[in-house]
């Protein structure tokens with residue numbers, strides 16, 4: 001029987017979110033009902049509320065979550081009631097041209113639950129196909145990845161979005177390896193996770209660039225070996241100085257701005273890698289001399305969701321965390337209730353937090 005649960009809803013563009021009672025159907029074929037335990041507040045949730053993603057209001061926000069499977073559809077075999085899971089917004093299809101070529105982390109046909117959750121009979125649009133600022137949510141079974149239940153939910157959920165994006169930008173997209181030098185532009189949750197991922201992958205020089213000294217202090221806690229405040233010094237020149245005049249092997253842009261992308265482009269060594277994980281807006285443009293693109297060689301890449309494969313990466317990262325090798329707790333700036341989401345958006349806008357995490 002469908003259940004009534006409390007949830008955070010964005011009803012109209014730019015309006016504060018509200019707590020509503022929504023209806024969640026029983027799982028049908030291919031679906032799983034998950035009792036949410038924790039869900040991080042991500043920029044994307046705010047972008048939905050601001051109407052910057054699309055106009056399909058009302059939105060059920062939240063997408064960076066961990067919880068316990070309560071029920072599954074008849075045909076579901078991958079997860080079972082009682083499993084501790086992290087939700088992902090890339091349930092690989094297995095059949096698209098990316099999947100068929102053996103590159104499922106690029107899956108072009110990811111899927112969500114078929115049935116809709118509703119508010120007073122009106123269909124809700126769940127953020128990134130998840131909608132986890134709710135006591136319970138309905139997802140496609142492939143969106144729930146089983147991990148070791150010893151991990152705290154408020155920490156585990158972070159792997160579902162921002163932290164995975166940053167870790168993966170370094171470890172998967174950038175291919176950071178032992179002895180590499182790395183520069184990370186922007187030290188929010190995503191950039192700090194890229195720093196953490198670079199450390200874990202064995203980078204020996206990790207240079208953090210930001211315009212905020214507090215963020216740079218935090219970046220050191222994650223493993224930055226050097227920091228640059230780019231309001232006070234030219235980051236490209238300073239990065240060259242710190243790397244014997246050459247530039248870094250991997251430059252990661254974790255903001256989504258033309259000027260910092262250009263800094264990343266010029267801060268890398270010959271044959272180096274530039275990774276764009278920050279999300280630009282549609283109006284942004286960059287201009288680069290084409291000869292520099294050719295002459296520097298190497299690769300310019302974008303990182304979607306850290307190019308992660310949830311089934312491969314989520315359990316592995318949680319195991320590393322439980323072994324004390326991955327510092328996930330430091331990303332949790334505060335834990336809040338569902339009622340605290342609106343205020344958490346403001347704290348995020350003021351740059352005060354890495355992550356506010358709703359504990360349900």
Ligand code: APR
Nearest residue numbers: 186187188189190191210211212215254255256277278279
């Ligand atoms: N130069 C250097 N650092 C900058 C600049 C700049 N011009 N402008 C902003 N920053 C810094 C901020 O001070 C902050 O520390 O970039 C950081 C951005 O962090 P957050 O706003 O917390 O964003 P985060 O959650 O880390 O996401 C970063 O990745 O996935 C995307 O959509 C996400 O585009 C966003 C980016």
Ligand code: ZN
Nearest residue numbers: 093096099107
């Ligand atoms: Zn696919």
Ligand code: ZN
Nearest residue numbers: 042044161162
């Ligand atoms: Zn997110």
